Amino acid sequence: MMRSSGVSRCSSFGGRTLWRRMVAILLLVIFIWTITVLNVTFIYTSNHPKKESAVLQEEIVQLSQEYVRALAQENDGVVDGPYAGRFTAFDLKKTIAVLLESILARLDRLETHLNNITNGSFARNMPLSLVTDHERQVILSAQDLIVGKTEKCELTDQDKADFPHCLQKMQWMKQMWKSDPCYESHGVDGSDCSYVMYLSEVEGWCPRKTWTKSTGHMILEPMIYANITTNLQGVIDLLKDPNERQGYAWIRLRVTRLWPKWVKAIHNLAANQDLSKRRKQKILIHLGLLSKQSGWKFAENQFKGGPLGELVQWSDLISVLYILGHQLTITSEVEQLVQILSAVPEAKSPCQTRKELPVTIIYTDIMGLIQFKKRTGSGFSKFSCLFRIVDSFGTEPAFNHRVFAKQNKILTSWGGQDLNPRQFFTMFPHSPDNSFMGFVVEHHLNDTVSDDQPRRDIAVVYGKNEYMWEGKQAYLDVIKEHLEIHGTVFTEEGKKSNLPSYVINHGILSGPELHQLLRQAKMFIGLGFPYEGPAPLEAIANGAVFLNPRFSPPHSSKNTKFFKGKPTQREVTSQHPYAEVFVGKPHVYTIDMKNLTEVQLAVEEVLKQDTFTAYTPYEYTEEGMLQRMSAYIQHQQFCDFQHKVSKWPPSSVVTFVLGQSGQSCTQACWTKDFICEPSHFLELNSEGALRNATSICSGVGRSANIYYPSVNVDKGECTLQEDEMLFSCVGGRDNYRRLCPCRNYIPQQSALCLGCER
Incomplete structure (x- = not known):
């Protein structure tokens, strides 16, 4: 509210910024007015007696002061704007507009008068900015504002x-x-x-x-560029465990072991594409899975046969972000997170002013996201677009959308996050709705395996816990007739093992020891669990053939306890779908392990091979992961609500495909040798796009579900997507043909389109 002047009631836009800006404008107006008065006085003095000019100058200044004072007094305590909040400063705009218009009118009159006196020389000496600014007065005049016209x-x-x-x-x-x-x-x-x-x-x-x-x-903030950083000690210092829980111990070992390969990879990548002029990001990495509050005991079990797939992914992510030259902060305990947030004044405020935030990107997992939400409360929304969620199995749009998931009774503790689905980063390219982050398939000894690598007639079983072997005796008996069976199973000291008597168990091996064993083996035997781990690709990279159990029917949340609560309806067709689809023979044989005849034939076919060659897809190499993550960091802009950044991938690599009845967009694109690209769904979600794709639209409506936009081939009805958070590459429906955005891709780098790596 106005208390003592015509400008004091305006507080701020975003704090004190608008107040200072408006005061500066008013002072500038008065300054221009004063300079003009002095200029006029100087010119006027050259043609008139000194006494007359002094009287004129004093009169003009006095009248101006009285005018501003009177205007302020008249408006004291009045809220007269149509939206007279402190933010809008409507009354201040009135004051300045009236003052400026009046001053300019007086200047016009003085200019005319002085032109007559000086024969036009005054106009030639007038500052150009005064003339052009007056000519450019826009939008609402002072009279408009006084009579209450709204902007x-x-x-x-x-x-x-x-x-x-x-x-x-x-x-x-x-x-x-x-x-x-x-x-x-x-x-x-x-x-x-x-x-x-x-x-x-x-x-x-x-x-x-x-x-x-x-x-x-x-x-714009000054651009600070990221420079390639190859100093190993720098990243090791970031991974010092403040609580001495050895939470980062396994990660440190992997980072150190692979570092020479990371350094070689970044130099190779820099030789092939320009890595200069990349904005340096301030990145927070919060490993919620290692926190005491998670209760998962990843830190305690990392050397006792506990799950390591997630730690592999985190190790490689940290290496990538550091070597690409970004500024990292690494935390794993809630106390550390609270300390960081305490430095953000408005962390718990729902107003999304992001300028106070100390980071530009946040990598965490679902547990870390839950911890973050709990500590920020209603202020979480301002951070939400900064997140990248390391999510091994992925989160589909239907499960991510909290309201939709709740209405359809599929809401789980892992889902309902209401993020952009591409903010979830997966271990394998499960669904194009999410971003494929991946990891590095580790190599030891030489980088490649020669074709004449000596092999023994042995098979190594993929299963480091005894429960994974239960019910697999008959399956293993068939393989035992041809190959010596080796295991790497964790057993407690003094406890009798329940493994088949013919198994040679090495216990938990270090990375180099395991890879040495795989270099000697002809086969790596899957038991059906764990799903989609890194080990099969590591075995293939060492030249061993992976025997991959097929599931019939496919495993999903509908029939498998492990997938209950996972935010996906994906049907897993084998223990390792990526190896099945993207690798295949001669490196992968996908078999029904209950069909012993099929198992027998597969083993015999493998043993007929003269050589066992190694294979690693480029996207699972150090260089491939560096290329992919560098592109993501440069181009993925989840906070770009004002569309200041060009769409990525660009429209030039996208084509629209009308799928067959019952197909998902993932399937429809894949049959055309394309990848579904969810960032372009909005472009085709129009009546015009649907009618161009099909001639059978009898009408066009809107609905909210993952199957739209699409056409019902029985009824001829076309339906657009009503809620863009439900745009989804997955999901097919009988009698519905989906309209899908599809893009090209780089072979062995499916996450990137041709040209999108730069």
């Missing part, structure tokens, strides 16, 4: 298309703007204009300054 806050059809979340966010603001004082502190006052202004200027969900048609003024 135009309406959204155009183009605004709605470019900012599809804007209307939804405005509806939320209408209901919830009083839920926290921070909204009012930013000037939200219950009017549509204040909603639009806040959602554009603060949160970026709406077009910036639609109400003034101003191009705005973007303040």
